Amino acid sequence: MSTPDADGLLAEQLLRLTRRVHRIQKRHLEHRGLGITPAQSRLLRTLAHYGSPPRMADLAERLEVVPRAVTTLVDGLEASGKVRRVPDPTNRRVIRIEVTDEGRKALGELRGARRSAAEEILAPLTDEQREVLGGLLDTLIDGSPEMERRC
DSSP: OOHHHHHHHHHHHHHHHHHHHHHHHHHHHTTTTOOOOOOHHHHHHHHTTTOOBBBBBHHHHHHTOOOHHHHHHHHHHTTTSEEEEOOOOOTTTTTEEEEEEEHHHHHHHHHHHHHHHHHHTTSOOOOOHHHHHHHHHHHHOOOHHHHHHHO
């Protein structure tokens, strides 16, 4: 069992790694000249997972942000032609968000930027270390049911 100090060190290492990952991904995004922020990138990637255009409220829930934050992100992506607002076919009061052809091209570039950022981050690891890290990350991402009940 780990000591509280060791847990604190691990938590700090995870936070430092998260900040490093964000910095590297941001640099790779900027290098590709897409004019997309990391938050806009996340929204665009989330949109791509829907089978049909979602409502802004659906996006806010999926991204775990307030609806106003989604509005700001959609405004920026719409201004650059990567998404568009479309009326709901069954309820004219509802607006849905869909990815445009320009947005689909940007998604391809985003995948490339994320892949190159991941290569940079993982470069110091051997194949075996990458496999171990992948297993550990899966465990942390999935969490244990016992820990989730405590929260």
